[in-house]
Amino acid sequence: MVDRPLTLMAVHAHPDDEATGTGGVLARYAAEGIRTVLVTCTDGGCGDGPGGVKPGEPGHDPEAVAAMRLKELAASCEVLKISHLETLGYADSGMMGWAANDAPNSFWRTPVEEGAARLAELIRRYQPDVVVTYDENGFYGHPDHIQAHRITMAALELTGELQPKVYWTTAPHSAMRRFGEAMREFASQSENESGSEPQAAAQDDPAAGQPSQPDAGAELPDMSQIGLPDDQVTTWVDVTAFGAQKYDSLAAHASQSESIFFLHMGKERFTELMGVETFLRVSGPSDGAVPETDLFAGLR
Template structure:
């Protein structure tokens, strides 16, 4: 059995991007470790916490609950502050991940990799999927950490399939998707969604074209349900997680039922299968 370390930017990112493969890996007997680079302190504050409640502690509790659902063996925290979205004042916080020295951050991850004798490290694609400063920092940190680790783990990078997302907009599920969002108070049309895919947080397209993706992992129905259950653990984040959970199960399965990985240094030709030995 292998040890797989997943490096994520914020608590809740794991449930939208890699929860299915994490659950499948745990089910197969692999050791699964999740590392969160930031504490998510700029996330949404649930009403019951009030202005003085500890949001970081609350989000850590949500992460622990999601980990239990997925079968994660251990959670580690790098301790950086959330950098906020592109252009936010928080980008300039000297303690945020966006401002962290890459070698310093990578050394923290490498120590975890060495402790775990990790076989695999899963980071993010070079755009962090949608251009969030913390996600791009995770990409750089993971690549450097894989080099610094004593036993260099095989590096894989989570992404989304831009071609599949754009194709979905022309499918019957797209109308159902938009109706579900409207019922949650978010009025969107196909062209606005298309524009959002083509211009992420930093103005660059979301995800990767299929020609640059190495692996597509199709999730069984029960694992899709587990992924949704884990996502529900992060219910405090109503804008993102709430929007995803508003989708009817059949639409959710289309949107989140396949997870994608890039493999740096390997000629990309998308295979449907399982990359972990």
Template sequence: MLDSYKGFRLLLVHAHPDDETINNGATMAMYADLGAQVTLVTCTRGEEGEVLISDLSHLASTHTDSLGEHREIELKDAMDALGISDFRFLGDKSVKFRDSGMMGTEPNNRPDVFWQADLDGASAHLVKVIEEVKPHVLVTYDEIGGYGHPDHIQAHRVAMRASELAQWKISKIYWNAMPKSVLAEGIAKMREIGSDFFGADNVDDLPFAKDDALVTAMIDGTTYVDLKMKAMAAHATQIELDGPFFALSNNLGQQVWGHEYYSLVHGKKSEPFDANGRETDLFAGVTQA
């Protein structure tokens, strides 16, 4: 590990185990390796996730309802792969937020799910983390949670509300983003090999596609892609080794997972910039305190 970022602190707020690796795995591994303190807060245990391993189908919420406990183990293994030691679930010993499932489903109406949580009450738990960790940079989802999952939307709301309520003022806040130009290239490449890109015929079919002008930062974490792929493999109940995520890597090259994109929504955009005018460092312009 190098110490070039020692003293800098990054907080990420995600909805379910595996979201952090898919969106930010290379970024997390890079900054941790460079000496920054990286803290992950996961809001639910992903109890309503689909189980992709047939031998573990009994874990599903419709059977033994023990997927959440299993995904805790998957998350730990993924964080070990990325070199992250500080990862927590939102809440405390007496408060735990459950995966809400998709909008309109039966689980979404349960009183204990994250979507039904009181916003300020849930945010208060994150405020405690912010006051403890004192992050310079916060990363979370945009206002639609990337693709509309209620837990992603609620994670966004909680992260933004907590940043307002906390006495510690976070210097920069980023939302995860994916430029339309990059997604269009992915669709074209996958079409060449006779496959689709998550069922999309064109980039406008993807709710998480952002106009390039809205994407203000790109972290080049290609050096850390192998660690990201190990972390993705650790989330085995959610990500198939021969599924679309790994197919993308095989056909688009390492940059498809090593390049991670963000939109700056609070704080000042600062040098250095890449050829597209995007920040190349989430901590750019941040003064340690």
């Protein structure tokens, strides 16, 4: 037990990542009086521009996109009642293999020790009791997610005297199968409504923060092996009561709505699929039994 206000720190790669994987816990714990701190590592400049213009297309201005996404991030934080937002401001690296990976100030090419030192300053300032970030593969292989994992774990080594509980976001295989079914259902409905032929397969990563809206009838990716077997997931947090709030925080990132599959299913279906957030407990002072239902189990 601690004799001071509890603090949750979530370290994410891009604006909107906070909403998908941790929007529920951020909203739930804020409502319980826990201080919530969001650290966003990149500026999101590789996101969609006005009108859905994609990176590399004429009219895409990464600096303008970054400025727009910072405003949307602030709006999302307001929806989730996040106590403190900290932005590291690194350039969005884009997907693995993009030229943006090697752009000046890209997060991917930033030395881990540099990013870790900056994050360590924030950890010492806020002294979080719980820290949440991604696993070593960034959950699905995005370079900025991988780098967020790397600097977080390095920063925790630098601040080893604090020893918070540490979690990595994950998804049980059963949930990923349900996501896949939902995408197929949505694609089928879109085809029936439009009567159009499929144009292209769904791209990006449907359960990892920036899922694409599937084209009608398109061949959809197999997501059943993303995440972990159900019995390896240590922590299952019920955030059903905050489903609408989580949806609204994601919707605050309106400029990216074309690429966020979850926004196309409506609040009720969204809450059905996203009403439990799951994590892998990596370390911390609590040696309590798993599975657990509270990130702060053993701390209060």
